[in-house]
Amino acid sequence: MSYNFKPSIFFFGATGYLGSEFLILLARDFPGLQVNALVRNATPERRAKVEAIYPGINLVEGSLDDDAIIQEEVQKVDVVINTASSDHWPSVKSTLAGLEKSAAARPGNPPLYIHISGCGILADNARGEQLDNVPEYSDIGLDLKKCPPTNTHLESDIPIVEAGTRKENPIRSIIIFPCQIYGVGEGIQKTTLWLRFFTDFAKKLGYAGTWGKGHNSMNNIHVKDCANSILVVFKAALEGKADEGAEGLYFSATDAPKIPYREWTKVMGDHLHAQGLLEHPGTRPMPDEIVDPMGHYGWSLLGGNQYAKPERLAKLGWKPTETLKHSLLETMHAAVDEAWKTS
Template identity: 30%
Template sequence: MKTVFMTGVTGYIGGSVAVRLLQAGYDVRGLARNEKDFPALKALGIQPVAGTLNDEAIIAAEAAAADAVINTASADNPYVVATILEALAGSGKKFIHTSGSSIAGDKARGGYAATEAFTFIPKNPRLEKAARVAIDRAVLAGGGHYIVICPTMIYGNGLGIKKDSVQVPLLTEAARELGHGVYIGEGENRWSNVHIEDLANLYLLALEQAPSGSFYYAENGIHSLKEIAGAISKSLGFGGKTASITIEEAIHRWGMEGAQFGLGSNSIVSAVAARSLGWLPVHNNLLSTIFHSEHD
């Protein structure tokens, strides 16, 4: 039985991927910071490894001992990635790094920008995303069997100990407080999206079949933030009522990153490469999932 070492197993993506790997017969060892999470991880079948992202020796040793490594802890931590790449150098082992499709973000402040969907890493990303792009490129050029998966707006109940994603819950929390769905500016900006179960399946497929140097966006749908705000409003019993907030209000509420890129930009990408690998996502129902999540 093959062993996969993972970072981020207490998170939404990592926990879901870990459970999917366990279902497929893999052993999963997962870096975990808080001992209070160990019983829940063990209950799922994940073997916790005590440590943090700053524990280079632990990460290096686990990476060297495992049959494959998956990083889902941070798309923006070059130290973790460098440690893993150094530990795996010359081994031929697979390493999957997790990016995020805000690398294709445009800082549109809620406006819609009609652009062709990105199929690969942007050649000229915005300065705010240059560091993340540099990490992605370093992984692909690392000289081993290395792969990058780049999720879009993720939705659905997580399979691990963390059940909630990021963007939709942030908007839901704001809507509850304000009594209506919210979006930034015109709300016409659009995000590609993917269901967490489909995303977890892509990790498994990539682990088993992806060639070295592969880069995969994960998407199976696209919606404007105004549409999402409307679905959230309906789910909370506000009858679909929505209203705009300014980018300044959004920054105050969600911080610069969350406002400008997480919720205010366009992130329009294509999973043509993942589909060419044989990925067959089955969920394409973000809006109805939002509605039913508050009514089940």
């Protein structure tokens, strides 16, 4: 499809796992846009890597804590896309402040903000135990204020929805909630953060482990499908067909079998042990000195169940392809090898 409107974009997370994967697709379908990307420590090497993915991209030196830079940059563009840390409230606060000024300066033509959060909003505090009747949430009719209030991401997500529903200087807000993203990516960062966590812990302990007994599970999605889901929502928003504001909440998830943590960490542990990298095969609960420092954040994200029904993406005609070709367990060896090199 040809788009008459060529939006300018301010982008967070260009060097990350999901962000750089999305930029590959954006370059394929929307080459030549004005894209300004916030990049920390923008060395010539990092610049070259990002520019190789999206030719002509403009890198803005700065971090998520640079309030003045973020506010200034978001006022220059039509669209802000944030694939960086979903729990960094200061950067979201800076973004919303800049977008409010932008909305005031362009009445009737509010800027679009696509924020990537996560299904951690749904966590049930199972603490790795086997539970019956785990609640499954649909993104149609989802009310963030009815999610368990201590869950991750909500601190940033609720103000975004409020900005997208207020009467004075509203923005066009969309939040996408990926489930467990997996697979070796083609972008700059090759592996997902959660796998790098578990690989780092395994190096310290000599075995792969879980939060509690590891019976918890969640929906999963290949990184290429997750990046494509963002692209589909972005295109729908440009066409005026995307749900926004209170309705602009999208689960990026699939119906692929949910794999309990104790199962995929066993595959991980056996694989690393077979290579002589870990002393022990299999998996076991990790000790307090590993899990306690991450507190409720760790138990909620990595010890809870998160069951999501992605009905809004289905309305847009989105279907996963890579997840159906390559399951989480089938990709685990290659992903673990990559994570081991970088953790």
